[in-house]
Amino acid sequence: MQALATPSKEQITNYFQDLQNRICHAIEQADRKGKFLTDTWQRLEGGGGISRIIQQGQVLEKAGVNFSAVFGEIPEALRTHFQFQGEKFYATGVSIVMHPHNPFVPIIHMNVRYFQLDEHTAWFGGGIDLTPHYIDEEEARFFHQSLKNICDKYHTNYYATFKKWADDYFFIKHRQETRGIGGIFFDRLKADSEFSLYDRFLFVQEVAEAFVPIYTHLIAKNKNRPFTEQHKRWQLLRRGRYVEFNLVYDAGTKFGLETNGRIESILMSLPPYVSWEYNYVPQSGSAEEKTLKLLKKGIEWV
């Protein structure tokens, strides 16, 4: 088994790149109109990436699937932030954000990543979280149960730990609202006495492979639901909150902006149309008010 204990960075990189292709293919099938454009970019200091984008698809108003594999000297900001000792790094991953047209189809985000400093210091991170414009409790249960099923195969504590991590991470402090219904979020999954790095890789793969069945289910279920101008108005306001989170709090975005990352790939996550209204308060008893009440940490969906 030792041969499997430490996946090579090439193996991990190939998996992520293949994952990007397979996800784009499946999403094109689900959208039935949108085709992913491909932008390949190089990083001056080493490596690069492939950004794939649908704009104005049939189901998806904007969808981005980023793959990147970057390496070289550790940027100073990274060294300081993580208090790294080493000189070189290797990082690869896939990041996804999808904004649908229909307000009843949720926004989804997934990220899976691998970071390596040297042979002995490497870890996986990632997660999936869902941001419904209107929270449907049955769908929220379906989503969390899907993630819990994966987590439970690896560790009885994983779901509870990673679910709380997502609640804490995807939190818009100045609004005292969660971004959506959370999901799972994890980082620094290294090899330890319980799990080899290969075990970590298997877990991350299972999470990544869950993306398509989960999201295509949510698309199929909701894409044809009729909606009104009021639903659309609320969707644009919720997208505003999404922007607030990503620009004010998201660690990946902040880090990318501070370290001269490729801006268009970093900000691909921002929604196509957004609005801010002054002090919008949902009507008492409305579906909008119900959603707001559910944008709280610590809700046990399953």
Added chain:
Amino acid sequence: MQALATPSKEQITNYFQDLQNRICHAIEQADRKGKFLTDTWQRLEGGGGISRIIQQGQVLEKAGVNFSAVFGEIPEALRTHFQFQGEKFYATGVSIVMHPHNPFVPIIHMNVRYFQLDEHTAWFGGGIDLTPHYIDEEEARFFHQSLKNICDKYHTNYYATFKKWADDYFFIKHRQETRGIGGIFFDRLKADSEFSLYDRFLFVQEVAEAFVPIYTHLIAKNKNRPFTEQHKRWQLLRRGRYVEFNLVYDAGTKFGLETNGRIESILMSLPPYVSWEYNYVPQSGSAEEKTLKLLKKGIEWV
């Protein structure tokens, strides 16, 4: 003259509150349809403010004019940030952001403020800056000349210094673009050997009083200009940059979010409708491309 050398905080506060009323009145006249709503709010720790907002006016899609006067114990974040020694503070000011419907009417921002730690430590700050969706060089000259005329009455270096300060401050680092054509920005204008605090107050008043004639001129000149879907599309993209600046860099916004300020008043500056498109590149030779080329630091408009 000594009686005039140090304006009282009541005098300054009254001026700012009156300024808010007069500006709102003049802008309602210019809009001809929108009426400012009034939200009065209290700050638990001392003081409060009045937020006044037009949404969906005739000329202005969203316009906010904030007045506040807050005081009490210095918040810890403020103490650390400014390395203050004192215990108490008093801060008052007016903040304005206006987003017009017509893409040929620029976005405008003004802030004038007074900050006092004790009898001997007090200063004024503020500025006006303009964010045209389409830069018209003649208008840019008019705008900068208006501000320079005021600055020149007080000090031959003021315009150059405060113009550079605005260029440096209203800069979207990750885009390497200025937010707009700048204007003037100044802070920490204390009493010194050359100017009494009353002189500083007079300067700030002249800047504040320039807001209405400048902006009503720009409104009258452009509000009826015909525009196409392409102009509107570009306006929404430029508004996206405005959001990026305000959420990622603006010191007032960041400070407000970190110190539990009144969120709706702080984020009143965010535009009504905004969009982000992936990697939008203006056509060669277009008005959009011309504008982008002029969003640079260090352009001498006058």
